Amino acid sequence: MKAKKRFIALLLSLAMIFSFSVADGEISADTKAANNTVTVTLRVEDSSKTLIPPTKITLDKDTVATINNTFNASVETPVLETAHVTAAHALAKYVSDQSKTPASDLTFAYGNPASILGQDTLDSSYFWSFRVNNTSPVMEDGFTQYNFTSCPVQDGDSIVVFRQYYNTTTSESSSYSYFDKESYETGVNEKVSVTLKKESFDENWNTTADPAANQDVFIANTTGPGPVPAIAWVTTTDKNGMVDLTFNKAGTYALYSSSMNADGTPASSRAYAKITVKEAQPPASATPTPTIPPTPTATPTPTVPPDHSYEIKKPSIPKKVKTKVKKKKVTISWTKIDMAERYEVFYSKKNKKNFKKLTSTKKTKITKKFKKGKYFIKCRCYGMSGGKKVYSNYSKIISFKVK
Numbered sequence: 001m002k003a004k005k006r007f008i009a010l011l012l013s014l015a016m017i018f019s020f021s022v023a024d025g026e027i028s029a030d031t032k033a034a035n036n037t038v039t040v041t042l043r044v045e046d047s048s049k050t051l052i053p054p055t056k057i058t059l060d061k062d063t064v065a066t067i068n069n070t071f072n073a074s075v076e077t078p079v080l081e082t083a084h085v086t087a088a089h090a091l092a093k094y095v096s097d098q099s100k101t102p103a104s105d106l107t108f109a110y111g112n113p114a115s116i117l118g119q120d121t122l123d124s125s126y127f128w129s130f131r132v133n134n135t136s137p138v139m140e141d142g143f144t145q146y147n148f149t150s151c152p153v154q155d156g157d158s159i160v161v162f163r164q165y166y167n168t169t170t171s172e173s174s175s176y177s178y179f180d181k182e183s184y185e186t187g188v189n190e191k192v193s194v195t196l197k198k199e200s201f202d203e204n205w206n207t208t209a210d211p212a213a214n215q216d217v218f219i220a221n222t223t224g225p226g227p228v229p230a231i232a233w234v235t236t237t238d239k240n241g242m243v244d245l246t247f248n249k250a251g252t253y254a255l256y257s258s259s260m261n262a263d264g265t266p267a268s269s270r271a272y273a274k275i276t277v278k279e280a281q282p283p284a285s286a287t288p289t290p291t292i293p294p295t296p297t298a299t300p301t302p303t304v305p306p307d308h309s310y311e312i313k314k315p316s317i318p319k320k321v322k323t324k325v326k327k328k329k330v331t332i333s334w335t336k337i338d339m340a341e342r343y344e345v346f347y348s349k350k351n352k353k354n355f356k357k358l359t360s361t362k363k364t365k366i367t368k369k370f371k372k373g374k375y376f377i378k379c380r381c382y383g384m385s386g387g388k389k390v391y392s393n394y395s396k397i398i399s400f401k402v403k
Contacts, residue, residue, distance in 0.1 A: 036060070038085045038155045041182070042094055045162040045270040046119055047126075047258070052161075054182065054274070057090045067092045071103050079108040080149055087130055087159050088149040091116070111147030113161065125265075129164040132157055134178050136199075136207060158182060162269040174266040175199050177212055179255060179273035188250055188280045196241045196257055198268055211241030212268070216360055218256045219245065222274075234342065234360055247277040262330075262347065262370040264356055315340050315392040318379040323400040330400060332377060333365040337392070340381035348376045352397055370402045 037060045044052035059067075064082075067089055072078040080088060088108070095117065096102040107114045113128040114120060130148055131137075137146045146152075153159065165174040176199040186192035196212040215237050237243045237257075247253065253275040259267040318334040332345060342362055346355040355378065359366055378397045382389040 036155070038153065040085075040090050040153050040156070041158045042090045043158075043160050043272060044091070044116060045160065045272065047163050047165075047266050047270065050256075050270070050272060051117060051119060052094060054272070055094060057093050059085050059089055059093055063093065064089050067096065070096065071106070071108075074103050082150060082152075084152050086149060087132060087151045087153050087161075088113075090153065090159055091148075091161060108149060111149045113148060116161070119163075125166055125168060126163055127166065128161055129176070130159060130161045131176055131178075131199075132159055134158070134160070134176075134197075134199075134209075163266075164269065165266040167265070175268045177215075177257065177259075177268040177271040179257075179271055181273060183274045183276070185276045185278065186245075186247065187278050189246060189248060190280070191244050191246050192275065193242055193244050194255065194273070194275075196237050196243070196271060198241075211239070212237060212257070212259075212271075213239045213241055214361075215241070215257055215259050215268075217243055219275075220254045220256065222252045222254050236362060245275070247275070250277050250279045252276055260358075262358065262368050314390055315381050315383045317393050318343060318381055318395045321377065321379050321395045321398055323377060323398065325400055325402060328369050328371070328402055329367055330370050330375075330402065331365060331367045332379075334379050334395065336364050337381050340392075341384050341389075343379060343381045345377065345379050346394075349373055352376050372402050374399060374401050 037058055039056055039058045041054050042052060042057050043050070043054045061083065064085055068078075068080045071080045071092060080086075080092065091113065092102065092106060095106040099105040099117070105115075105117050112130075116128065128148075130151075132151065132153060137151045138144060139146060148161075160178070162176065164176075167173070178197055180195040180197060184192050184194065194217070196215060196217065197209045198212040200208045200210045202208050217235050217237060219233055219235070235243050235245070255273045255275060256270060257268075258270040261267045316337050318337055318340075321332070321334045324331040324333075334343065337343075342360050343364065344360050345358040345366065347358045348355045355376075358368060358377075376397050376399050379395040380392050382391045384390070
């Protein structure tokens, strides 16, 4: 009987020890999770330039508390209150590291950025929006969207803040666009495929990722000095939003892409990606098989290697520029020009002055949407000579009306 009681007491003791061990383990895991650092990638895109390039931001709970105190000290209503890491904390950390007055250089309104490093929302048609891992974060109900100051982020997340345009007349917003990768690696003279996507919605208002077809992609060489990389060349995506790129020189390159409406307002956000091009590795050479020395022959006269850099004349002016108006869609066409690499179309609403670029394309016909009014159109083209553009003169200016 005593042995039985001792056995039961032993079981109870073991159970108590086990339960305490589990409880201690859970507390330890929670404490560890609370103290873990979170590293995210932050990028901020204005309508026409990258305001903050892709930057790694590391935060922990102490940094979050410091940021909260800094940004809440000068306002009546706290703007950053959460103890967990949010998308706003990542941007606030970057601004705090760059500015002596972070609470002035980054402001918030209704839970979202109002001004970033002096770049405000311009007017009621523009506002700062954001995506995490190229998606619009929603709460547990699967519908309600997080705002910037409450959206939690995890280690490894990618945050993109971008200026979005809202048309108060049509109630349409510019779309969010992005490349399928944030960074690519390739070798010299090796093909790399890039896909450009844009955010859209299906009939049930579920978010979809559609191909950004026939959209210009700008490639800039970021290797070397200078704050602003020069555009190396421009290409256009196919119907699937894809483009194949080949680089003949090692270095680091940046890809940009954005689209504009006919009135000059943004149709999509500015997409960005980085491409690292490495020198081609020479193939491993096998041990050569001994050969019998050839009979000596006369030394041939050295030949000068051909010069592949060539000069071209100024391309001809695009002719027979025509327009065809169908409701608000206007088709613009012109003749094909030999030696033309691309065609550029410009438009104006102010009596043949203040022209703005409408598009750059390899095609000889485009279709764009225009608002009601009278417009003036002119075209030109360019060829490439020694890596530089050689432009034609502008075509004759023509006009059309959209009713």
